[in-house]
Every structure is written in structure tokens, then in C-alpha cells.
Amino acid sequence: MPIKTLDTVVVNTGSQNDQHSASVPPVYLSTTFKVDLNNEAAQNYDYSRSGNPTRSVLQNQIGKLYRVPQENVLAVSSGMTALDIILRGLVLLNGTEDHTPTIIAGDDLYGGTQRLLNFFKHQTHAVTVHVDTSNFERFKTVFQSLDKVDCVLLESPTNPLCKVVDIPKILRFVKCVSPDTKVIVDNTMMSGLNCNPLQLNPSCDVVYESATKYLNGHHDLMGGVIISKTAEIASKLYFVVNSTGAGLSPMDSWLLVRGLKTLGVRLHQQQRNAMILAHWLEDSCGFKPTSTNKATKTRFVGLRSNPDFKLHQSFNNGPGAVLSFDTGSFEHSKRLVSSKKLNIWAVTVSFGCVNSLLSMPCKMSHASIDPELRKERDFPEDLVRLCCGIENIVDLKKDLLAAMVDADIIEIRDNGKYLYNKLNKHLAVNTTVDNLHKPLSIYEEFYNEDFIRKDSELNIKGSKL
Ligand SMILES: Cc1ncc(COP(=O)(O)O)c(C=O)c1O
Numbered sequence: 001m002p003i004k005t006l007d008t009v010v011v012n013t014g015s016q017n018d019q020h021s022a023s024v025p026p027v028y029l030s031t032t033f034k035v036d037l038n039n040e041a042a043q044n045y046d047y048s049r050s051g052n053p054t055r056s057v058l059q060n061q062i063g064k065l066y067r068v069p070q071e072n073v074l075a076v077s078s079g080m081t082a083l084d085i086i087l088r089g090l091v092l093l094n095g096t097e098d099h100t101p102t103i104i105a106g107d108d109l110y111g112g113t114q115r116l117l118n119f120f121k122h123q124t125h126a127v128t129v130h131v132d133t134s135n136f137e138r139f140k141t142v143f144q145s146l147d148k149v150d151c152v153l154l155e156s157p158t159n160p161l162c163k164v165v166d167i168p169k170i171l172r173f174v175k176c177v178s179p180d181t182k183v184i185v186d187n188t189m190m191s192g193l194n195c196n197p198l199q200l201n202p203s204c205d206v207v208y209e210s211a212t213k214y215l216n217g218h219h220d221l222m223g224g225v226i227i228s229k230t231a232e233i234a235s236k237l238y239f240v241v242n243s244t245g246a247g248l249s250p251m252d253s254w255l256l257v258r259g260l261k262t263l264g265v266r267l268h269q270q271q272r273n274a275m276i277l278a279h280w281l282e283d284s285c286g287f288k289p290t291s292t293n294k295a296t297k298t299r300f301v302g303l304r305s306n307p308d309f310k311l312h313q314s315f316n317n318g319p320g321a322v323l324s325f326d327t328g329s330f331e332h333s334k335r336l337v338s339s340k341k342l343n344i345w346a347v348t349v350s351f352g353c354v355n356s357l358l359s360m361p362c363k364m365s366h367a368s369i370d371p372e373l374r375k376e377r378d379f380p381e382d383l384v385r386l387c388c389g390i391e392n393i394v395d396l397k398k399d400l401l402a403a404m405v406d407a408d409i410i411e412i413r414d415n416g417k418y419l420y421n422k423l424n425k426h427l428a429v430n431t432t433v434d435n436l437h438k439p440l441s442i443y444e445e446f447y448n449e450d451f452i453r454k455d456s457e458l459n460i461k462g463s464k465l
């Protein structure tokens with residue numbers, strides 16, 4: 001069988017097996033399927049809450065992306081539903097008279113994840129201990145201080161501070177000292193194309209993604225995918241999905257199969273834009289600590305100045321397209337995000353879409369985290385988050401620059417030759433299209449196609465391609 005890379009496998013839906021040779025799989029909107037009591041073993045579907053052929057096509061595609069059998073994949077109605085199902089199926093029922101279900105999670109979590117964990121604490125008494133998971137020694141100390149940890153919830157890079165968590169190292173530690181602890185990875189910031197925590201050695205137990213983001217890429221559906229290491233875990237989670245009716249609808253499953261086909265090209269262009277933009281923000285716009293102002297900073301795992309650049313590269317195929325920067329001033333960040341000069345950058349939550357998005361996490365995606373808690377965790381209120389889309393990078397830079405000038409952050413000097421950052425008094429040459437080669441070559445180096453090929457070769461044997 002020829003070797004197929006991941007971007008290829010998500011394009012082919014296997015529709016050549018269709019009874020009418022249709023090129024695209026059909027949408028099965030039917031909620032019911034006729035039952036043949038004389039041939040029950042051959043009956044795959046009876047009712048769409050329990051299973052639907054269009055959802056199965058999607059689960060098969062996701063299985064190919066993560067190199068697991070289709071049976072290990074569940075498509076559900078949102079990323080939050082995915083976490084809800086996983087915790088209900090694997091963690092919340094572990095309580096006994098002597099033991100409270102215990103979760104360790106990061107301290108830079110998406111606001112909705114934090115909210116769900118708080119909800120479980122109040123409703124079921126399951127406790128979540130938060131720790132900076134990007135600090136391995138700190139994680140280890142906290143882990144060892146607890147009697148029994150049922151679950152470790154990881155996310156890397158974190159949203160929105162872009163901190164890198166050494167997932168392979170944490171897995172080695174946890175699986176060595178406590179093999180029964182379930183390690184769950186929220187892979188939304190990377191997508192299965194950039195990272196597959198199920199293929200690490202040792203591997204995690206369950207991965208989930210908000211399919212609302214990169215997997216779909218067009219902001220026209222909500223969805224979540226759960227990928228389990230074993231059929232046994234998948235079957236426990238399937239029980240919850242079927243019992244609660246959390247499965248993704250046929251229409252959304254179909255849209256997601258379509259969105260997935262372009263994951264490779266979308267992510268490639270989005271990451272390229274993010275790479276260029278991050279270097280431009282740091283080098284030309286001056287969002288980096290200076291001797292007089294330490295409060296400005298560009299946060300992106302694809303920046304060479306990031307101390308975790310190599311660590312991130314060691315287990316990911318790309319940097320993703322989410323970056324953030326601290327302007328050093330809440331008021332100026334607010335003015336930037338409110339600027340009427342923004343014509344291309346849409347001011348909205350979410351990421352992974354073909355359109356570029358700009359937001360202020362403390363007021364938007366992370367507003368559900370208590371302001372006191374944000375303060376405790378050093379969450380910068382002036383943080384601006386960018387999620388690069390596929391537009392032309394020159395247009396993206398011009399649009400953002402106009403808004404930064406409007407917000408009184410940047411002054412354009414010498415007809416655009418220099419940019420002066422008024423907040424940290426940094427003056428630098430404005431990079432134009434002509435000298436984009438530097439971040440681009442770093443990007444090409446980062447986006448290591450050999451790694452993807454190796455991954456396909458290794459796993460093609462065990463998968464149902
Ligand atoms: C990292 C991360 N995980 C999970 C979610 C939840 O996904 P959804 O909005 O599809 O429920 C989000 C955003 O919403 C997110 O940013």
C-alpha cells in the first residue's frame with residue numbers, strides 16, 4: 001500500500017464504495033433505520049442518537065488522522081461536550097467514601113474548561129487541583145502530594161498564553177508512578193495534523209479537540225471529537241454519548257467531513273501567516289521586553305526567542321496559528337480591539353478559522369474566569385490574542401498596523417520605513433514583503449514534512465486505511 005501522509009488521508013472519504021459511485025458521501029438525515037429481527041447482527045444502525053452513517057464517515061476520517069480504528073472515535077456536539085463526556089465516563093464515578101475524584105489541570109486553561117471543572121466541583125465534589133503544567137518540577141511536586149490522582153488534563157500550547165507543556169515528559173512520569181491515572185489531552189490548539197499525543201511513548205489515554213476550530217475551519221458548526229487509546233475506553237465513553245444524546249448531528253458531521261479535507265492547506269497558510277506576523281510584532285512593532293519596559297511581549301511557540309521553541313518542535317509538526325501579545329497597557333489594548341480601522345481582522349472569540357480573528361481574552365474568551373483568579377495566575381489583562389487565517393499576509397499586516405496607529409500604540413515614521421512603539425519607546429525598521437524570507441525559512445524548517453511521513457509509515461500497518 002502506498003504511504004499516505006495525514007493531509008492526504010483526510011481528503012479521501014472512501015466514497016468510491018458508494019452504491020451510486022457518488023464522489024461525496026451522502027447525508028443521512030434519517031433518525032430511524034428499519035430493523036430486521038432475523039438479521040440483527042448485521043444491523044449497524046437503528047436510531048441516530050445511537051449511531052448514524054454520516055457520523056460514522058466522520059469518525060472514520062478522524063480515526064485516520066489520529067491513526068486509530070474508527071471504533072475509537074466519537075464525534076459529539078462541541079468541544080465542551082467532549083470534556084464533559086470524558087470526565088463523566090472516566091473520572092466522576094471514581095469517588096468512594098474514602099476518595100474524592102481528583103483531577104490535575106493547568107492554570108492557563110480555556111475559560112470554558114475552567115468553568116466546567118468548577119461546575120463539577122460544586123455538583124459532584126470532584127476536585128481539580130490547578131498547577132502550572134509547563135513547570136514539570138512543580139507538576140511533579142503537586143502530583144506526589146496527592147493521595148490518588150484520577151486524571152491529568154493537559155493542553156499545549158496553552159490558550160491564550162501559549163505556554164508549552166512537556167506532554168511526553170509528564171506522560172513518562174505519570175505512567176511510571178501511577179499507571180491507572182488517565183492522561184487526557186485537549187489538542188484543540190494543535191489539531192491532529194500537528195500533534196498526536198496517542199502516538200507518544202507512553203501515550204495518553206484520550207485526546208479531544210474542539211472541532212469548531214481547525215478541524216472544521218469555517219466557523220459554521222460546533223463540534224467535538226474524542227479519540228481514545230483503546231476500544232475499552234471508547235466503549236465506556238460511547239455509553240455516555242448514547243445515554244445523553246451528545247452525538248454530532250448528521251448535517252454537522254457532513255460539514256465537518258468537508259471542512260477536514262482542506263485542513264492541510266488551511267493550517268499550512270495559517271501557520272505561515274502566524275510565523276511572519278509574530279516576528280513582525282516582535283522585531284518591527286517592538287512587542288518585546290526592553291531595558292525600560294518589561295511589560296511588552298509577543299507570545300508564540302514559533303518564535304526562536306521563545307525558550308520553549310525546541311521543546312514544542314520536539315513533539316509537534318507546526319506552531320499553530322494562535323499568538324498573543326502584551327501591549328503593556330489595558331486601555332491601549334482595548335482601543336486596538338475596538339478600532340474602526342480593523343477591516344480584515346474580525347473582533348470575535350474562537351480560532352482555527354480561515355478568517356483572521358482578534359480578541360481581548362480577559363473580556364472575551366476568558367471572561368468566565370473570575371477576575372481575582374486571573375490576577376492570582378498573572379493573567380495579563382492587556383493581552384491581545386491573534387488567530388491567523390488564510391488571507392494575504394501583507395493585507396493582514398496593513399490592517400493591524402492601521403488599527404495600532406489608530407489606538408495610539410504605533411507611530412509610522414519615514415513613510416513606513418520605521419515603526420515607533422509609543423508604549424515602550426522602541427524604534428525599528430518595518431519589515432516589508434521583500435524581507436519576509438527569515439521567518440519563512442524558519443517556518444519551512446519547523447514544518448517538518450519528514451516527521452509526518454515517518455508518522456504515516458509507522459502507523460499505516462495498524463490502521464484501517
Ligand atoms: C482549547 C479549547 N478547548 C476546548 C474548547 C471548547 O470547544 P467548543 O467551543 O467547541 O465547546 C475551546 C473553545 O471553545 C478551546 O479553546
Ligand SMILES: N[C@@H](CCSC[C@H](N)C(=O)O)C(=O)O
Nearest residue numbers: 110112349350351364365368
Ligand atoms: N461566551 C463563550 C466564549 C467562547 S470562547 C471560544 C474559544 N474557546 C476561544 O478561546 O476563543 C463562553 O462563555 O464560553
